[in-house]
Amino acid sequence: MNQNQPQLPKGICVLETQVAGHLFTNNTAALGMLKDETIGCVLKPFGKPECGARELSFYESLQNTHDPQLKKLQNFIPKFYKKIRLEVNGKDHTFFQLEDLTHGMQQPCIMDIKVGKRTWDPLASPHKCKVEEEKYARCKQVLGICLPGFQVYTENGYKKFDRDYGKKLDAEGLGEALRLFLNAQEMVCESLIEELLRQLYDIRAWFREQKHFHFYASSLLIAYDYVALQKRLQNEKCTACQKSKQQQQHYIPNGNGLHICEVVDNLDDVDSCYPTSPTHKAIPSFENESLNTCRCLERYVKVKMIDFAHVFPSANNSLDMNYLFGLESLIAILEAMLKR
Numbered sequence: 633m634n635q636n637q638p639q640l641p642k643g644i645c646v647l648e649t650q651v652a653g654h655l656f657t658n659n660t661a662a663l664g665m666l667k668d669e670t671i672g673c674v675l676k677p678f679g680k681p682e683c684g685a686r687e688l689s690f691y692e693s694l695q696n697t698h699d700p701q702l703k704k705l706q707n708f709i710p711k712f713y714k715k716i717r718l719e720v721n722g723k724d725h726t727f728f729q730l731e732d733l734t735h736g737m738q739q740p741c742i743m744d745i746k747v748g749k750r751t752w753d754p755l756a757s758p759h760k761c762k763v764e765e766e767k768y769a770r771c772k773q774v775l776g777i778c779l780p781g782f783q784v785y786t787e788n789g790y791k792k793f794d795r796d797y798g799k800k801l802d803a804e805g806l807g808e809a810l811r812l813f814l815n816a817q818e819m820v821c822e823s824l825i826e827e828l829l830r831q832l833y834d835i836r837a838w839f840r841e842q843k844h845f846h847f848y849a850s851s852l853l854i855a856y857d858y859v860a861l862q863k864r865l866q867n868e869k870c871t872a873c874q875k876s877k878q879q880q881q882h883y884i885p886n887g888n889g890l891h892i893c894e895v896v897d898n899l900d901d902v903d904s905c906y907p908t909s910p911t912h913k914a915i916p917s918f919e920n921e922s923l924n925t926c927r928c929l930e931r932y933v934k935v936k937m938i939d940f941a942h943v944f945p946s947a948n949n950s951l952d953m954n955y956l957f958g959l960e961s962l963i964a965i966l967e968a969m970l971k972r
């Protein structure tokens with residue numbers, strides 16, 4: 633048996649698109665992420681008992697909630713279906729069955745961004761605090777985010793970068809990694825970045841209000857489909873966007889000769905869009921105005937929060953400033969890309 637290819641039940645395979653986190657290794661006791669091909673979901677091992685229990689309690693606390701703020705959070709995380717037992721390498725293990733955030737993507741570009749300067753929880757030992765503080769320090773201490781891994785498809789093919797790459801990055805290096813990940817080294821794909829920002833603004837708005845939880849060592853998973861994006865950008869007509877009675881859509885060339893779909897409230901606005909609204913100028917109003925980008929982008933551009941093994945109730949009813957700081961940095965880097 634190849635030790636990295638564990639013995640798995642029929643229909644279950646290793647999640648080849650896993651970019652970070654615990655992996656299957658030569659040690660048969662180590663478990664990584666799996667995929668259930670029959671129903672298109674991913675399976676996350678429970679991990680250390682206390683981590684699994686916390687993550688389960690987090691997901692369960694959201695499942696039956698009537699709290700409007702917690703209901704909102706459901707939009708920012710993968711769907712949790714149930715916990716299941718699976719036999720791996722001849723032993724029974726517990727897994728979370730979760731929505732596959734890359735489902736339907738032909739060439740998924742995936743980045744795991746760990747959020748927060750502080751990546752240890754209130755119960756961490758002094759040793760764990762020290763180890764965590766020293767990891768990814770040049771990047772994490774400045775930006776409050778770090779990069780445990782990503783994969784990207786480019787015109788030159790597929791590339792994967794692991795935690796060892798991420799640990800060498802400083803703040804500037806993280807910006808370069810993001811540009812590589814977004815295929816934005818020469819030409820910035822504005823509609824992709826705008827859609828990421830739109831989703832990040834929603835998450836930020838939630839964090840600016842919520843005092844339920846503090847998220848330690850949690851990540852933002854960014855995923856987009858390289859194939860769909862190429863098609864989308866080359867296609868002058870976005871067939872997924874149908875004209876509605878209230879709103880009319882127009883395809884407006886952006887600075888790259890690509891086309892993005894903008895939604896405007898009435899046809900009279902279109903002329904004024906041409907000379908005065910290159911897409912990046914629309915950015916500052918994203919949060920407050922209803923719909924600047926085409927909603928169909930959501931299907932192949934996703935930003936979701938993952939990894940809740942170290943989520944704790946907010947001890948003193950305070951905002952999660954640790955998470956917010958990292959989130960603001962990520963948003964600032966993406967906004968700066970549009971202004972270049």
Ligand SMILES: Nc1ncnc2c1ncn2[C@@H]1O[C@H](COP(=O)(O)OP(=O)(O)OP(=O)(O)O)[C@@H](O)[C@H]1O
Nearest residue numbers: 649650651652653654665710730731732733744939
């Ligand atoms: N819902 C999901 N859909 C698709 N891929 C996912 C999903 N959840 C996790 N992944 C993949 O698995 C990786 C690890 O996920 P996660 O961070 O939850 O695991 P972990 O082992 O707890 O990580 P860590 O070692 O940072 O604690 C992610 O980087 C991503 O590649």
Ligand SMILES: O=P(O)(O)O[C@@H]1[C@H](O)[C@H](O)[C@@H](OP(=O)(O)O)[C@H](OP(=O)(O)O)[C@H]1O
Nearest residue numbers: 653654679680683764767780795849941942
């Ligand atoms: O960034 P890296 O180098 O991948 O480091 C891992 C990362 O901090 C994980 O969050 C952590 O798992 P926990 O969240 O479960 O603590 C794991 O600890 P572990 O090796 O003790 O599992 C670390 O090794």
